[in-house]
Amino acid sequence: MIVPIVRTALMALRRDRPALAMSFILPIGFFSIFAVIFGGQRNSTHKINVILVDQDRSRSSLELARGLEREDSLVISTRPSSKEKAAAPPDYTAATAEAAVKAGDAPVALIIPAGFGQNPISFGGNQNGPAIQLLSDASDMIAPQMVGGLLQKAAMTAMPTAMAEQGMKYTDQYIGGFTPEQRKTMDANLGYLRNMETKDNADSSASAAGSSGSGGLVAVKMRSVVGENKNGNMISFYAAGIGVMFLLFTASNSAGSLLEEAESGTLDRVLSSRVTMTTLLAGKLAFNTLLAFAQLVVMFLWAWAVFKLDLFTHIPGFVVMGLCTAFAVAAFGMLLASICHTRAQLGALSTLVILMMSAIGGSMFPRFLMPPAMQKAGLFTINGWAIDGFTKVFWRDLPVQDLWQQVSVLLAVGIGLFLIARRIARRWEFA
Amino acid sequence: MKTRSATQPYDPIPLEVASLVKRFGQITAVDGISIELRSGECLGLLGPNGAGKSTLIRCIVGRALADAGSISVFGFTVGTSEAREALGWVPQELALYPRLTCRENLGAFGSYHGLSGSKLAQSVAWCLDWAALGDRAGDLVKNLSGGMKRRLNMAAGIIHRPRVVLLDEPTVGVDPQSRNRIFEMIEALRAEGTAIIYTTHYMEEAERLCDRVAIIDHGRIVAQGTNRELIQSSFASRSQVLARFAGPTDEIAAWVERHEGRLVDGAAEFTIEQSTQIAGLLDDAAKAGLELVDVSLRRPNLESVFLHLTGRELRD
Numbered sequence: 001m002i003v004p005i006v007r008t009a010l011m012a013l014r015r016d017r018p019a020l021a022m023s024f025i026l027p028i029g030f031f032s033i034f035a036v037i038f039g040g041q042r043n044s045t046h047k048i049n050v051i052l053v054d055q056d057r058s059r060s061s062l063e064l065a066r067g068l069e070r071e072d073s074l075v076i077s078t079r080p081s082s083k084e085k086a087a088a089p090p091d092y093t094a095a096t097a098e099a100a101v102k103a104g105d106a107p108v109a110l111i112i113p114a115g116f117g118q119n120p121i122s123f124g125g126n127q128n129g130p131a132i133q134l135l136s137d138a139s140d141m142i143a144p145q146m147v148g149g150l151l152q153k154a155a156m157t158a159m160p161t162a163m164a165e166q167g168m169k170y171t172d173q174y175i176g177g178f179t180p181e182q183r184k185t186m187d188a189n190l191g192y193l194r195n196m197e198t199k200d201n202a203d204s205s206a207s208a209a210g211s212s213g214s215g216g217l218v219a220v221k222m223r224s225v226v227g228e229n230k231n232g233n234m235i236s237f238y239a240a241g242i243g244v245m246f247l248l249f250t251a252s253n254s255a256g257s258l259l260e261e262a263e264s265g266t267l268d269r270v271l272s273s274r275v276t277m278t279t280l281l282a283g284k285l286a287f288n289t290l291l292a293f294a295q296l297v298v299m300f301l302w303a304w305a306v307f308k309l310d311l312f313t314h315i316p317g318f319v320v321m322g323l324c325t326a327f328a329v330a331a332f333g334m335l336l337a338s339i340c341h342t343r344a345q346l347g348a349l350s351t352l353v354i355l356m357m358s359a360i361g362g363s364m365f366p367r368f369l370m371p372p373a374m375q376k377a378g379l380f381t382i383n384g385w386a387i388d389g390f391t392k393v394f395w396r397d398l399p400v401q402d403l404w405q406q407v408s409v410l411l412a413v414g415i416g417l418f419l420i421a422r423r424i425a426r427r428w429e430f431a
Numbered sequence: 432m433k434t435r436s437a438t439q440p441y442d443p444i445p446l447e448v449a450s451l452v453k454r455f456g457q458i459t460a461v462d463g464i465s466i467e468l469r470s471g472e473c474l475g476l477l478g479p480n481g482a483g484k485s486t487l488i489r490c491i492v493g494r495a496l497a498d499a500g501s502i503s504v505f506g507f508t509v510g511t512s513e514a515r516e517a518l519g520w521v522p523q524e525l526a527l528y529p530r531l532t533c534r535e536n537l538g539a540f541g542s543y544h545g546l547s548g549s550k551l552a553q554s555v556a557w558c559l560d561w562a563a564l565g566d567r568a569g570d571l572v573k574n575l576s577g578g579m580k581r582r583l584n585m586a587a588g589i590i591h592r593p594r595v596v597l598l599d600e601p602t603v604g605v606d607p608q609s610r611n612r613i614f615e616m617i618e619a620l621r622a623e624g625t626a627i628i629y630t631t632h633y634m635e636e637a638e639r640l641c642d643r644v645a646i647i648d649h650g651r652i653v654a655q656g657t658n659r660e661l662i663q664s665s666f667a668s669r670s671q672v673l674a675r676f677a678g679p680t681d682e683i684a685a686w687v688e689r690h691e692g693r694l695v696d697g698a699a700e701f702t703i704e705q706s707t708q709i710a711g712l713l714d715d716a717a718k719a720g721l722e723l724v725d726v727s728l729r730r731p732n733l734e735s736v737f738l739h740l741t742g743r744e745l746r747d
Contacts (some may be wrong), residue, residue: 274512
């Protein structure tokens with residue numbers, strides 16, 4: 001009895017070739033995506049963009065800057081990137097660097113303050129001079145820690161003269177001073193060390209490898225400039241990420257009613273009335289948009305009630321992003337439903353596409369922790385743009401007008417997908 | 432295609448189909464069909480499954496595009512808003528929203544036809560009453576019996592009170608009691624002057640409900656007229672003899688063939704001019720060694736006409 005049951009199920013599956021294909025494509029697709037995201041990190045962590053502002057312009061600060069530039073895992077910028085033919089923009093200042101971190105241009109900014117070169121080294125935590133400021137975006141918990149560590153490493157390897165001078169200064173101070181002869185020998189050795197440094201700096205291919213020790217050689221004051229007043233967890237990020245993913249599932253499921261109506265003959269009956277296909281699809285798009293927005297509202301209200309998300313001070317941004325996101329996912333659902341011929345096909349295809357988009361777009365794993373190529377790939381997903389927009393609203397506290405990019409893309413995507421869905425839906429119009 | 436704007440003179444003929452052709456690839460589903468339907472008339476489209484009845488209906492209602500020919504509804508081309516409003520379609524499938532109640536379904540389809548407010552409410556109430564579903568108005572469709580669903584399916588097709596109604600096998604899968612209720616509903620529509628096209632492959636339904644019958648086979652109308660006209664044209668005054676014999680089937684079949692009869696459901700059927708021919712047939716059967724079980728004489732019906740015209744049974 002079992003064999004005929006298996007045979008019948010197999011025959012049914014074989015007849016639904018798209019569903020059969022999806023059964024195998026889905027796991028392969030997912031395996032590939034996660035292999036790219038995580039497998040790409042096997043040998044190295046992706047590079048971190050760091051904005052550097054040198055207010056000191058001393059020998060020590062320049063040496064430190066050069067040391068940081070030699071780090072393979074850092075990309076140091078002292079000025080915003082310029083377009084090919086545009087004039088070079090001015091160097092970052094402390095204020096513009098902070099604004100850039102807030103805007104999400106880089107996760108970390110280092111500001112070497114004026115006077116740093118007087119006492120660059122702070123052995124044992126003694127801080128005689130001004131400390132380097134490390135400004136960070138708290139949404140990226142890894143980048144500031146990594147940059148802080150590499151900063152200490154750079155101090156150790158790139159400023160031997162400063163370290164020696166500072167060490168001798170302390171020795172002179174605490175053991176009662178050097179004899180003139182000792183001071184003469186010391187100066188001679190320091191001169192040799194400076195020559196070596198100059199030679200090293202001239203060699204652009206000098207290896208950055210060296211001691212990995214870091215014990216607070218330079219004083220660093222870390223400060224989160226984004227999210228410093230937020231809850232430590234990333235509630236808004238996850239509310240947006242998970243929310244958009246489930247919105248996509250809801251939208252595709254809801255749009256699937258079109259297939260049910262086509263199968264039952266209800267669609268034919270509706271289209272024999274005054275309702276045209278465009279009106280019908282527009283009506284379903286409107287319903288699915290409202291449904292998706294209501295789902296977002298419930299999710300963010302839950303995040304507010306349970307996880308203390310600061311929803312009510314961000315209402316305009318939330319409404320704008322929520323409606324645009326809901327519109328785009330609703331149109332996406334309409335497209336999937338119009339492509340598929342059966343509910344089974346829709347289920348398989350939507351699972352495949354939505355999970356892939358969610359993985360690439362950052363619903364499952366923050367995009368800023370992905371390799372750069374994957375971060376760019378995320379821009380081809382609704383999730384990526386929606387999460388970016390919600391992050392701007394809830395994390396960066398940016399005003400509504402700063403959402404124009406995300407709003408434009410999501411609306412354009414929604415309109416585009418709807419038009420394609422309308423074109424494909426012609427197959428239901430007439431036999 | 433014939434076209435006419437809303438301002439043009441009113442055409443009293445509810446439905447005119449002229450030389451309609453519809454092909455699906457190599458298959459010609461409708462092959463040059465022409466029909467004319469008058470107000471208050473019920474025209475039956477009688478034919479076996481696959482004859483082209485439903486395709487013809489779908490062309491009339493604008494759900495299939497004809498490859499040739501023309502269709503006009505009160506003078507308006509199919510697809511125009513005037514034609515849509517004049518036409519009511521009851522598809523063979525149960526084209527309803529299963530998770531809505533009867534009243535909600537009727538309300539939804541009514542609003543798709545542009546009804547609203549008190550007009551919609553009145554129309555819904557009338558349809559519920561017409562379909563004898565007033566006491567089940569608040570029930571979900573999925574909880575209704577098969578017969579009730581069929582009636583609601585019909586009600587949803589006439590919610591906008593069309594003057595031409597296309598009923599595509601509305602009694603499929605219903606019990607005799609529900610079928611009678613459906614017949615009564617159709618008769619009530621006819622009494623109001625509604626023009627009806629009724630497709631079926633049940634001869635009895637066509638005989639009971641239809642003023643005229645068009646017999647369709649392989650996408651063509653092979654005969655058209657009243658029941659009497661169709662029978663008269665095929666059989667004139669001839670009658671049919673049905674005889675059952677006991678014995679080897681191949682011997683019976685060979686004997687029936689020799690006498691230009693045919694076997695229908697195990698019975699030998701002969702068309703005769705005079706009743707006196709019966710005695711001769713039975714005498715010959717006895718001589719051939721066939722044992723007679725029973726014999727009957729009947730007037731030909733629509734099924735006989737179909738068999739006569741196409742060489743096939745209606746349920747082939």
